[in-house]
Amino acid sequence: MQPKIRALVFDMDGLLFDSEKVVQKSWYIAGERLGYPNVGDHIYHTLGFNVVRRSRYFRETFGEEFPVETFNQMTREIFYELKETEGVPKKPGVDELLSYAKEEGYLLAVATSSGEAYSRTLLKEGGIWDYFDAAVFGDMVTHAKPDPEIYLKACEKLGVKPSEAAALEDSPNGIRSAYAAGMYPIVIPDLVRPDEEIKSLSTWQCESLFDVISILKEK
Template sequence: MPARPFFSAVIFDLDGLVLDTESTYTLAWRHAAEAMGYGLSESFCQSLSGLHYQDVEAKLLAVCGADFDLQAFNQQAGACWRASANASGIPVKPGVRELLCYLNGQGIPFALATNSRAANVRECLALSGLSGAFLRQVTRDDVAAGKPEPDVFLQAATLLQTPVRQCLVLEDSLTGIIAAQKAGAFSVLVPSVSPTDPQAAALCDLLLPDLHALLATIRSEFPYPQRNQV
């Protein structure tokens, strides 16, 4: 058996990292806005990546105006998203299943830590065929503050019974990388949109194109600076 990597546990983000939900959300948001007589650019929708829904709503009001009907928008977008997801499912990002298989085989514990609500997490995992894949989960319902605050990662580390500085946090967005840095975890950025956010790239500890690359890195005994080892 190869030597254990320097980290003791792994914490996964959900949207954009485990599941390719970002593209489905963007499509639903743009269709809903168009139906209401508004236009949302793709770049604006991509800027919402990783944000808690309250922050998403605040940005929508800033762009569409204070009189923008958030309730109608949410209903319209939700109906559009659900129709698409129920018809086609939600794609799993490349390398996720292989990485989970490796971690299980090596006995390395892992958890999910997301800004999404628990009900939405359950629905998305079911639609992607990953129900039961993450036995440990921390959602926005479980903490006082969502990302970019570190609460979800700190709670996940507690569930994993592992010091957060020994956790490898996998993220796709600037919001998540900021939260990981605040928590004191080793952060890996796997961008879900192109071009890569330069601020996220500068803040993360490691930048990789996908989870296949992460698995290859781990299998080579993770020869990177071990600044977070306790």
């Protein structure tokens, strides 16, 4: 039996935008400057974390002396420099999927672990902000992914039950979050390929956002 889906909730970094690679590059640069080489390797363990949870990870991994506040500020500045010089492109199929979903009457939301100011800027500059009926940002929740809080809030804002919504995610923690919320997780991998656990939690596995259009057309 095909699920009845009324809403689509999107992660942002690595899903709508090819931004995780830019973030990773900013981590490598900042880490080198601060004497912590290869910090960028750790992005694979923190995908889906908000800044509070990520800061805790850094201290647990590198020790309490790790200069979290300096690192966070430095990576923000480097990210925006890279954004201006190299750009942060949208992922293939973003415009097509959002346009199709809107035309078909789906409710749309963003549920991102990133902060509101950064997220609004990226979504508006990418020309896709107006597609969304609701948004929940990382600084609006107490518990980061894989906790389901952010997805439950997104469904609440849209006025739908989690069982009426699909969540589009690239990261393992995002898939875990959506599954725990009782939604239909769709995994579209970016930096990390899904392992057997993530495959088992995902209702659908796609290679691009174009594949999601095909899924919706079958419903």
